[in-house]
Amino acid sequence: MPSGDASDIGPKGPATQVKDYIDPDGDLSFGSPTPTEGAELWNLARETGNLDVNSRYGYVLWCRDFAATSVVARDPLGVIAGFITGYRRPDAPDVYFVWQVAVAPGFRRRGLARRMLDHAVLRMRSNGVRYVETTVTPDNKASMRLFESFAQANGADLTRDVLFSEQELGSGHEPEVLHRIGPFAGPARTLEGALPD
Numbered sequence: 001m002p003s004g005d006a007s008d009i010g011p012k013g014p015a016t017q018v019k020d021y022i023d024p025d026g027d028l029s030f031g032s033p034t035p036t037e038g039a040e041l042w043n044l045a046r047e048t049g050n051l052d053v054n055s056r057y058g059y060v061l062w063c064r065d066f067a068a069t070s071v072v073a074r075d076p077l078g079v080i081a082g083f084i085t086g087y088r089r090p091d092a093p094d095v096y097f098v099w100q101v102a103v104a105p106g107f108r109r110r111g112l113a114r115r116m117l118d119h120a121v122l123r124m125r126s127n128g129v130r131y132v133e134t135t136v137t138p139d140n141k142a143s144m145r146l147f148e149s150f151a152q153a154n155g156a157d158l159t160r161d162v163l164f165s166e167q168e169l170g171s172g173h174e175p176e177v178l179h180r181i182g183p184f185a186g187p188a189r190t191l192e193g194a195l196p197d
């Protein structure tokens with residue numbers, strides 16, 4: 001059983017949460033999720049209505065084992081605004097694979113997903129990451145634009161290729177198109193401008 005009991009989370013999140021970065025735009029704080037926050041990530045994933053939602057256990061476990069490569073954003077009251085879950089591929093550790101990005105409806109179209117992505121990748125670039133990968137279904141214009149925008153800002157190539165077909169995914173699932181961004185060169189670029197590696 002994973003450590004951390006997610007059953008006692010109130011609407012404003014765990015009071016003991018320690019955040020490592022204050023978002024310069026909008027008073028949000030960014031940090032690595034803990035297992036006690038897993039249920040909130042699970043709830044937000046369900047609320048989006050278009051993500052492939054895993055079990056609650058899956059999110060709690062993720063927040064234990066992939067916390068360092070994931071980001072959760074909260075407002076000053078502690079309300080969850082968004083998250084990114086991702087991991088470095090075991091067979092290709094210079095690749096950061098973004099599994100899910102979710103932003104709560106009230107926080108959308110304000111650059112939050114971009115800033116969370118910038119935040120996650122900035123940390124990993126100084127630690128050897130040269131590519132970002134994710135999969136997007138062809139109908140998800142917001143997600144496609146998010147990764148295009150990120151690639152453009154970083155002067156990196158973006159290639160697309162079907163990774164998993166409808167046949168592999170089954171149940172009428174749309175194909176998942178692999179977006180591969182990189183290799184990164186030069187200093188990382190965020191929405192706020194260039195930052196040193």
Ligand SMILES: CC(C)(COP(=O)(O)OP(=O)(O)OC[C@H]1O[C@@H](n2cnc3c(N)ncnc32)[C@H](O)[C@@H]1OP(=O)(O)O)[C@@H](O)C(=O)NCCC(=O)NCCS
Binds near residue numbers: 051099
């Ligand atoms: C996709 C999602 C994470 C974007 O979050 P967001 O915080 O609103 O995105 P941002 O404000 O950072 O926008 C990033 C870019 O995408 C564009 N964008 C955002 N939403 C868009 C939409 N609905 N349609 C078209 N473009 C959109 C923005 O204009 C911006 O582009 P720009 O840099 O050229 O200006 C959010 O819509 C969401 O949670 N959707 C449901 C879950 C999902 O589909 N996740 C992605 C798949 S894992």
